[in-house]
Amino acid sequence: MEGLVTGSPRVKRWRQLRFRLLVAGVFISVLPLLLLGAYHLNLVGRWQEKSIEEQNRVAAEAIANDIFNLTTQQEGLLQAFSIRYGKELLEMPFKETERILYSILRLSPYLEEVSVVELTGKELARASRRHLVVPGEQRFFYDRELIERVGRGERYYGPVEIEEDGRPLFSLAVPLWDLSRGWPVGGLKAKVSLKGIMDSITKAHAQQGGTIYLIDSTGRLIGHQDFSLVLRQLGVRRNPAVRDFLQGKKPPTRYVSHDGQEVLGAVIPLRDLGWGIIIEYPVSWAMAPVRTAAWHLLALLAVVVALLLLLNSYLSWHFSRPIEELGRAALEVARGNFVEVNLMSSVGELASLQETFNYMSRELREKAKMEALVRQTDKLAAVGRLAAGVAHEINNPLAIVSAYTEDFLERLEEGGTTCFKEGEWKAYLTAVLRQVARCTSIIRKLLDFARPAPGLREWVKINELVQGIVSLMDYTLKKKGIELTLKIEEDLEVYADRLQLEQVLLNLLTNAVEAIEKEGKICIKAIKKGQEIEISVIDTGKGIPPENLEKIFEPFFTTKPVGQGTGLGLSICYGIIQELGGRMVVESSLGQGTTVKVYLPARQRGGNG
The missing domain is CATH 3.30.450.20 (PAS domain)
Structure with a gap:
């Protein structure tokens, strides 16, 4: 697109449409994956926990069964020797009993010691893996529960005992039976190693x-x-x-x-x-495993986000670029450059939007031309209204020039150059030049006002602007006997098109003069209020009826007789002030007068506009 300048207001990146589309695309794409992933991980975590719990239970039951089976095996081994030898273990020689007991130890790696005891608690023989057994050494067992249970023909499992070396052992005993009588006569006792x-x-x-x-x-x-x-x-x-x-x-x-x-x-x-x-x-x-799955999910999400960022970046750029171009073009239109756009990749709704924008730009261009023409017409009408006053202003200096010229010619005819005193020539010519310069100034101001506005803005001093307008209206004011008061603060400046602002003030001053039928007063005030400059034109004329106050800015609305007004003056003024970033306010009381206030942005100290 040609003819555009880069000067659009800078928008923060996070507020740009492209960025929002990118974020929305990634969010919409990633959120379901994230939620599904989190739900899946939650299920996997719960399943893993239940699985470990079940595994623990099964493993604990298996270990418990293994321990029970091993202890039962030790009991079975003792029971087998008890059945095989019975009371013979109580009657046979020590060496033979000891041999049998050591054979029991050889058969089970878990037994640390095996003893043959009577029901009185007296130990008759013993075999040990760690201690040397001396023949004839006797011990008595004072474990009442062991003796009683063996005496009743029951097996016995004793409490765990910690040996001096820290090894945990527990006692296991089975009864020795006298099969001929059918009752127990002793017991076969063993110490079982839990470490084994x-x-x-x-x-x-x-x-x-x-x-x-x-x-x-x-x-x-x-x-x-x-x-x-x-x-x-x-x-x-x-x-x-x-x-x-x-x-x-x-x-x-x-x-x-x-x-x-x-x-x-x-x-x-x-x-x-x-x-x-x-x-x-x-x-x-x-x-x-759940953490590993979570990291895998995060890695997958990172890859997905990266791909989505690339894809969404392209799509958001492809979608937002025409909108940004339209935005820049709209800014140019707002500045008065009625450009048209050519979006090469626009299809569908964007193509329709492009056609609508270009149609709007063409219509605004034609409207601007018509408004410029209307404003120039209004200027020329104002020039017509000023003609009588300007003619009178020019007539006075011309009369002086004529008088000096006639006197000069008469003296030349009477006596030639000898009739002039020294320096009189120069005085006559200086007076004539002064009056000619006065005529030239009045005509220049009128021509400047009538010239079409070039549309260039500059810093305009309010005081100079008002003085120039007043000089054009000076004769009219004197003719109607209107007292004009100026209350202009010093160093007031606005950034505007000088000729457009002159047109506004001349229109307002002309309306104020026409509103005063006989003698009256007009006051032009200019003061700074905060960030604005307030320019007021106050008259003591006939005022505006309340029913007409809301219509005064409407085009072609006028209360003047046919042929004496177009009804465009205030409408044009209103449009100019709006273009300059200002506003207009009208206050009026019927029979007391009208005040028109114009507010324009003020020049800030140290600013460049």
């Missing part, structure tokens, strides 16, 4: 991960993958799962463990033993 059992369990379930705790009925740690924690007797009673297990409550599946780490856990009690098996997985580990 836990080592076997940990090895069997190592691929499942997680942390395994074995606790007794008091909440004491008796088994762990890291046996050093058992040796140090790590306190786990503050663990919520342990606490609820001891209180007989259903433990939570997600909680903060004793070490301050959030975990997913499961607790399963061991049958007949009163123990509990706890397996825990850190939430950070359990939710690692």
